[in-house]
Amino acid sequence: MPRVLFVFAVAALLWGGCKKDPPVVRPVDPPGKRPATQLEQLAEALERDAGPGPRADLWATFPAETRTEIEKAVEELVKQAGAPGDRADVANRLLGGWSQIGQDTPSSDLEEKFRNALGAIYLAEPLAKGAGEQATAAAGALFRVYALLDRPQYAEWLKASPRVPLDRKVHELLAAAAPAQRRALAARLLRAGKPNDAVDPVLRDLAERAREEPARARDLYALYVERRGDAATSEDLYALANAHLRVDDRAAASTATAKLRAVVQKTGERRGEAFVATMDEQLGELQRYLELAPSTALEDRLARVDLLRELGRAAEARAAIDKLAAERPNDARVRARFAALKFETIVQTGGTVEGAAFVHDQLDDAALTDKDGYYWSLLIGAQGLRMMSDALPELAQNPDAGAVKMVDIMKKIRRLADELARSRPGRAAVLAFVLDRTAPLVDKMRKKDVVGIIAALRAALPDALALRAKHPETGEADRLVYTLTLFAQDRAAALAAIAQRPGTPGRDDADLYVQRAHTAISLAMGIGTTAAVATARKVVEDIPPTWDVKIEAEREAMLGDCEAMHATLAKDLEAWSRAAQHYAEARTMHREVRARTTSNLGFILQQHGGDIARAELLFREAADLESSRRWLPLLDAATSPARAAERLDIVRGLVQATKGDGRAPVILNVWLASLSPDAAEAGAAAKDALVDMADPLYVAKPSANGVGFESEGTFQVGLGIASMRLYDLNTQAYGSLWLMPPLPMDRAALEAKVRAMPKPRPSPKR
16 A cells, blocks of 8 residues: 655655746847747756845854864865865765655764765865865765755655754754755856766756656757767656657657667666566557547546556546546446545655545445446455454454454455456456455464464465466465465475466556565575576566666575575585675665665684674674664674684573563574573573474574574565555465574584473472
8 A cells, every 4th residue: 555755855856846947038139139048048047036045154053062073074085085175076976875865764874974974064064165166076975965955855854853963953944045046056056068977967856846848848958968979878868858748749759768778788777678668558548548549438537547647647537537527427437547646645745544535435335326446445444454453453453343344344355356357357256255255263373273274374375376376367376375485385386386477567567576586585595496586586586677676686685585595405615606786786785674784794804804804794784774684784793713712691681681471482492502501591591492493483484594594574464545555455475584603502412401401499398
């Protein structure tokens, strides 16, 4: 279902500034005066709306404590750089990763980036007052700061976040100054006309902010790409091609796409391949949209609305559906699309549940006619999310009453699935399959009957495979199979089922291919053969190219997993080097994989690279990142030969820190049992480990601790509203690979430790 995320990454924000920049107005030049260039015209428009203008001494308004600390650090960097003329270069270097700040940026990185931005302001403000290339370079650095901060997302984050890096007053000053600073600096750079690396980002920024003015955005992108010349990236060319699409210029969009394709063929970059595939698809959608233009038939007008949404032209889609809603207020096909578009607007303000309630109220109307598959799919998602949100609090407060309510909800949604089956039999069949088998499990969940739940999941797999064979075009059927295979007793057969390529093309559902790959990795972990790893690698390689950084990061990390498993099982030293390269790349891409790839990279450096100091730094970084395995990199660090003398104390500390209300993780208890010279302590740890090893979920978990593979897993079955996919049936179960030393003791050795425990002394008789 949709998530509303705080993101102010320049590449992702293609719409909405705090205030729209004014349109370009071509002035009438007096006789004899040189005509204004395009850049000068843009500068004049910005200057007219820049307000009171930038403050050249904003740095002086920041809190003194912050200034002193940053000035000291920055001056040291300048000293290391060499000549005083390098101050502008240092300012730009400080902003190296500034434009990539987003929702995946860890808080520690966020603080560092803001400190760097303030350091750039400190260095650049005095330089920007002057003239010449250095002054222009300094203005360019300042523009980069304020262009990122002059976004609604920054102000919203500042208001909503309980904690911000650095002094909150600093952020308030930055937010207040950003609009005027950004416009004035942009105008100055445009008037200068050079250097390109300072001017071109201004054009790109103006084009992104002009999204609601398609013709103006197209002109700006065209000028930007023209100036870039051979330096234009695949992202630049995609932006231009997409801008042509938004003004219905299919011919120009095709030409831009051809240039994009040529660049990607040279570079071979996956992100560029995703741009090409998207443009090819959207060119077809635009052609269909234009062909339907003359038609007044309702079905064709609805198809145009759907095509506008696929093309990312939500404002036009809303205008079209509003007109249809006024003409056909009781047509369910119209009402459903009206509700879906309204839902997307509501979600942008953070109201997912409120949006689902709105959709439900709009569609739960007895006066509606002509109910189609679109209508039933949307109602299922809205009703599922709304009712589940109502039931969950009761389930927490009163499990018995909550369980009854959950089953009642499932029965209501099951009846809607029968309605959906008339037009979308595949989706309806999978939904019915899940509901029919989940309802009986509610009572087992309430009673915590893990054995019964796992038995039911295993028994459902053959029927799920048959369902997938019957509806191979339905992605939910594949997801269902992937979820159930992770509990299969015959893991080799389960992996063979995973290896079957989905009927859904990768470009239509990249997330499906990611889940498939995660499941294949998990099964290969448990099977523990190089053949299984080779199968998993092929599945990972099937993930289609995409510009979604999270997906690309997961793919890169899983390629590292395949190399690491192969290196372990085949004793292939070169494979460790390849695994390290994949992990090093993945850890810089997205926070979703950062903790485990950082830890795994540290493990490889420690065990096979001989760089103990660097490995320890990585282990500490991984332990500071968010994950449920934060203890594992600390254990890895403790197994270093350099930590032999303190290893037992470290493990003891980890056991105590992770006990919580129950037992420490199995792996830590096994290590404590092997290290402790105290028979009572070792026996108690071994006993705790054996208890957890007997747990049905532990037995079902596809890890191989004895080989050196641990997994961080998730199991989830959910139903909600996804708007574009209408309802979202989320079924998944998989683990992610963490590397560690093989366990030092097997079950037999643990049992021996328990037997060696000192017998308790009998209580003295009274």
